[in-house]
Amino acid sequence: MKPRDPDALIARAGVRGNPDRDQHFLVDDRVLDRLPTYLTDIDADTSHVLEIGGGTGALTDRLLAAAGDGGTGADRDEGDRSVDGGVTVVERDPDLAAFLREEFAEQIDAGRLTVIEGDALEVALPEFSASVSNLPYGVSSEITFRLLPEQRPLVLMFQREFAERMVAEPGTSEYGRLSVSTQHYADVELVETVPRQAFSPQPAVQSAVIRAVPAEPDYEVDDEDFFFRFVKALFTQRRKTIRNGIRNTAHISGLSDPEAVVEATDEAVLRKRPDAMSPAAFAELTQLALTVDSPDGSN
Numbered sequence: 029m030k031p032r033d034p035d036a037l038i039a040r041a042g043v044r045g046n047p048d049r050d051q052h053f054l055v056d057d058r059v060l061d062r063l064p065t066y067l068t069d070i071d072a073d074t075s076h077v078l079e080i081g082g083g084t085g086a087l088t089d090r091l092l093a094a095a096g097d098g099g100t101g102a103d104r105d106e107g108d109r110s111v112d113g114g115v116t117v118v119e120r121d122p123d124l125a126a127f128l129r130e131e132f133a134e135q136i137d138a139g140r141l142t143v144i145e146g147d148a149l150e151v152a153l154p155e156f157s158a159s160v161s162n163l164p165y166g167v168s169s170e171i172t173f174r175l176l177p178e179q180r181p182l183v184l185m186f187q188r189e190f191a192e193r194m195v196a197e198p199g200t201s202e203y204g205r206l207s208v209s210t211q212h213y214a215d216v217e218l219v220e221t222v223p224r225q226a227f228s229p230q231p232a233v234q235s236a237v238i239r240a241v242p243a244e245p246d247y248e249v250d251d252e253d254f255f256f257r258f259v260k261a262l263f264t265q266r267r268k269t270i271r272n273g274i275r276n277t278a279h280i281s282g283l284s285d286p287e288a289v290v291e292a293t294d295e296a297v298l299r300k301r302p303d304a305m306s307p308a309a310f311a312e313l314t315q316l317a318l319t320v321d322s323p324d325g326s327n
C-alpha cells in the first residue's frame with residue numbers, strides 16, 4: 029500500500045508544528061522511507077517497534093508497514109502495554125495523540141498500533157524489539173538513556189552535533205562523556221545526515237540519524253554508577269590532566285581519597301587528558317579507583 033503523504037497528514041491534523049514543543053515533522057518521503065530500512069538491513073527483530081514522538085504519524089505509517097503482523101490484542105490484560113506485534117507510539121501532545129487515534133483507527137482496532145498519550149520520560153514503556161524515532165530534541169538525551177539500557181536496536185534522529193558526539197572516537201574534539209556512555213551500551217554509527225529542509229517547520233540546525241546495535245563493552249566495571257560519575261567528573265576538567273581531574277572533581281565522582289587513587293595510577297595515565305582515554309581506559313581507571321577507595325554514591 030502507498031505510504032501516507034506527510035504533507036496531507038499535517039493538513040488533516042490541522043496543526044503547525046510548534047518548535048517550542050519540539051515539533052518538527054518529517055516531510056521528506058525519501059528520509060521517511062529509509063528510516064525503517066536501517067533496522068531491516070541488519071535483520072533486526074521488527075515485531076514490536078516503539079516510536080517516541082509520533083507527531084502526525086508519517087513515520088508511524090512506515091513503521092506499521094515494516095513491523096510484525098501482530099495479533100488482535102483482545103486477550104491483553106487491562107493495563108498491559110505490550111503489543112502483540114506492531115507499533116507502539118508515545119506522543120505527549122494531546123491533540124496529536126487524538127489525531128493519531130483517529131487517523132490510525134483501523135490499525136488500532138486490529139491490535140497493530142497502540143497510542144500512549146504522555147511524556148516519554150514518565151510513561152511506562154512497553155516491551156519493544158526495536159525503536160525508530162525522530163526524537164524531540166529538547167529531551168533526546170534523557171530519552172536515549174532510557175532506551176539504551178533496554179538493549180534493543182535503535183534508529184534515532186538527533187541534532188547533528190549531538191549525534192556526532194555520540195559516535196565520536198577518542199582523540200577528537202567531539203569525544204566526551206556522551207560518547208563513552210553511549211558506546212558503553214551499543215555499537216553506534218551515524219547512518220545519515222538530514223538537512224533542515226526535510227522537516228516542517230525547519231529546525232535551526234541539521235539533523236543526523238544514529239543506529240545503535242546493543243553490544244557488551246570490551247571491559248568490565250564493578251560499579252556502573254560510579255563509572256559514569258567518574259567519567260562525567262573527569263570530562264568537567266577536559267583540558268586538565270587525569271591527575272588534576274581526579275584531584276579536582278571528588279565532589280562529583282564521590283571519591284573519598286582522590287590522592288590515594290592518584291598514587292595508585294600509572295604516570296602515563298595521569299599525564300593524559302580525558303579526550304585521549306578510550307572507554308576501556310576509563311574502565312581500568314575505575315576498577316583501580318574502586319580497589320583503593322570506596323566512592324560515596326550519594327552524589
Ligand SMILES: C[S@@+](CC[C@H](N)C(=O)[O-])C[C@H]1O[C@@H](n2cnc3c(N)ncnc32)[C@H](O)[C@@H]1O
Nearest residue numbers: 052053054081082083119120121147148162164
Ligand atoms: C521531532 S517531532 C517528530 C514527529 C514525527 N515522528 C515525525 O517524524 O514527523 C517530535 C514529536 O515528539 C513529541 N514530543 C515532544 N516532547 C515529547 C515527550 N517528552 N514525550 C513524548 N512526545 C514528545 C512532539 O509533540 C512531536 O510530535
